[in-house]
Amino acid sequence: MVQNWTIRGAALLDADLGLRRADLRLSGGRIAEIAPVLEPAPRDLDATGLTVAPGFIDIHCHSEFAAFVYPLAESKVLAGVTTDVSGNCGASPFPLVGEFRDRREAEWRAHGLAIDWHSAADYYARAASAPSSVNRALLVGHGALRAAVVGYAGRPATPDERRRMRRLLDEALQAGAFGLSSGLIYPPGCYADAEELIALARPVAEAGGYYASHIRNEGDRLLEAIDEFLEVVRSSGVRGQVSHLKASGPRNWPKAGQAIDRLRRARDEGLDVSADRYPYLASMTDLDSLLLPKWAVEGGREEELARLADPATRRRIVEEIHKAHPEPDYFDRITVAAVHPERSQDAVGKTLRKLADRAGGDPLEAAFDLLRDHQTQVNVTYLSMSEENLRAILAEPYVAIGSDSSLRHLPADAAAERAGLPHPRAYGTAARFLGTYVRDLGLVDWREGIRRLTSLPADIVGLKDRGRLIEGAWADLVVFDRDRIADRATYAHPWAAPDGIHHVFVNGERVVADGRHTGATPGRVLKREGT
Numbered sequence: 001m002v003q004n005w006t007i008r009g010a011a012l013l014d015a016d017l018g019l020r021r022a023d024l025r026l027s028g029g030r031i032a033e034i035a036p037v038l039e040p041a042p043r044d045l046d047a048t049g050l051t052v053a054p055g056f057i058d059i060h061c062h063s064e065f066a067a068f069v070y071p072l073a074e075s076k077v078l079a080g081v082t083t084d085v086s087g088n089c090g091a092s093p094f095p096l097v098g099e100f101r102d103r104r105e106a107e108w109r110a111h112g113l114a115i116d117w118h119s120a121a122d123y124y125a126r127a128a129s130a131p132s133s134v135n136r137a138l139l140v141g142h143g144a145l146r147a148a149v150v151g152y153a154g155r156p157a158t159p160d161e162r163r164r165m166r167r168l169l170d171e172a173l174q175a176g177a178f179g180l181s182s183g184l185i186y187p188p189g190c191y192a193d194a195e196e197l198i199a200l201a202r203p204v205a206e207a208g209g210y211y212a213s214h215i216r217n218e219g220d221r222l223l224e225a226i227d228e229f230l231e232v233v234r235s236s237g238v239r240g241q242v243s244h245l246k247a248s249g250p251r252n253w254p255k256a257g258q259a260i261d262r263l264r265r266a267r268d269e270g271l272d273v274s275a276d277r278y279p280y281l282a283s284m285t286d287l288d289s290l291l292l293p294k295w296a297v298e299g300g301r302e303e304e305l306a307r308l309a310d311p312a313t314r315r316r317i318v319e320e321i322h323k324a325h326p327e328p329d330y331f332d333r334i335t336v337a338a339v340h341p342e343r344s345q346d347a348v349g350k351t352l353r354k355l356a357d358r359a360g361g362d363p364l365e366a367a368f369d370l371l372r373d374h375q376t377q378v379n380v381t382y383l384s385m386s387e388e389n390l391r392a393i394l395a396e397p398y399v400a401i402g403s404d405s406s407l408r409h410l411p412a413d414a415a416a417e418r419a420g421l422p423h424p425r426a427y428g429t430a431a432r433f434l435g436t437y438v439r440d441l442g443l444v445d446w447r448e449g450i451r452r453l454t455s456l457p458a459d460i461v462g463l464k465d466r467g468r469l470i471e472g473a474w475a476d477l478v479v480f481d482r483d484r485i486a487d488r489a490t491y492a493h494p495w496a497a498p499d500g501i502h503h504v505f506v507n508g509e510r511v512v513a514d515g516r517h518t519g520a521t522p523g524r525v526l527k528r529e530g531t
């Protein structure tokens with residue numbers, strides 16, 4: 001039975017009405033009443049001096065597997081996030097076959113997760129019966145579709161393969177997925193051309209879903225990649241979202257303004273495009289996807305390792321990387337964040353430069369050894385972005401705030417060490433945006449700031465009855481202190497929940513009380529309307 005609550009004395013803050021003084025009554029998991037003054041109920045929360053906002057909707061997540069391992073989702077709910085949107089960057093947990101499946105099995109076995117599903121319908125069935133503190137929405141990944149049909153082959157899909165991808169896409173949409181994601185820097189998604197993406201985006205548009213794309217290039221070819229994204233949106237009629245909008249690498253920083261101009265012009269033209277962004281200057285990704293030329297990762301993990309082991313091929317790869325990245329500090333900007341959890345953790349927290357110095361050699365030799373020793377399972381942070389661009393991007397009204405992170409627990413043991421150093425954005429994104437960029441820097445006001453975390457992502461994803469403080473909406477709420485909210489997670493110490501978030505409700509149940517997790521798991525797996 002969901003408890004009925006009153007929350008009294010607080011200032012309410014949401015995108016539609018801004019700041020106002022009112023009390024809330026929750027009943028049956030929903031906001032039953034909003035009134036200037038309400039009588040206390042048996043369950044009464046005196047929130048005088050605090051602010052109540054809709055729970056944050058983290059529009060860009062990678063929690064599709066972690067959700068089964070860490071049902072309490074501490075990094076989300078302790079940060080005020082009540083809905084997690086996963087399956088981004090082309091990597092959904094369905095369909096799950098072949099090497100795409102093998103890779104996930106190897107990664108998650110170490111965390112105690114047995115992957116016992118293949119299809120979208122099976123995944124949703126498992127998710128529906130799994131406890132979760134946070135609500136969960138999912139996208140189907142183009143990379144997963146392509147892996148299931150074409151494998152890791154670096155070639156265009158045949159017409160028959162496209163039809164089979166389309167069938168798997170339809171299955172996922174019918175199972176409840178909110179749209180399609182792509183990860184066009186990652187194999188096998190990177191082998192698709194725009195035609196293939198358009199063909200798959202069309203049925204998504206017809207179903208009312210959206211297309212979220214980690215575009216093909218965020219650095220030297222950023223503008224071409226934005227153009228390709230806009231072509232997919234224009235030709236298919238789909239609503240489109242650029243994932244983690246950025247200009248990567250110092251020499252590309254001047255392009256951010258042009259990327260923004262292109263998105264603005266597209267919106268003026270009537271295209272429904274948006275973006276998401278986390279408030280940090282480092283990205284986090286796979287070391288091989290970041291470093292190696294596309295031809296060097298083609299064909300899957302075994303082929304990649306064989307190329308790195310062959311002296312002549314290895315030399316060619318080294319030459320290409322040095323040519324692509326002549327900047328002297330490139331290897332100082334890349335830090336090992338996590339490696340295969342069942343192997344040596346020595347490299348975690350060190351830059352490629354530092355690893356090379358220790359080994360007395362070239363940073364690339366150190367990087368290749370790392371890929372070999374960890375079966376290519378190496379995650380890195382890459383300090384690649386500029387603060388000036390970050391502020392320019394966050395100021396754009398169509399940019400929702402998304403962490404680009406998997407949900408995490410709050411570890412107290414050796415398991416934490418094996419999990420490496422997650423990006424601080426996992427815990428810090430929402431609080432850093434509100435504390436630093438809204439309150440301290442005044443980049444946007446509170447009403448606009450809260451919109452980027454609530455009703456804007458709700459509208460992009462197509463979440464009904466969430467993201468707004470209105471009677472009848474689901475009671476996903478965060479009760480926080482506008483003067484105190486601040487991130488505490490850092491690159492060196494990322495396992496830290498933010499300050500200033502006092503209480504969090506998910507579907508009317510309290511999951512955070514006085515900054516501590518209550519153990520409640522009222523979260524649901526959400527499905528696209530009509531499924």
Ligand SMILES: [Zn+2]
Binds near residue numbers: 088183243
């Ligand atoms: Zn991505």
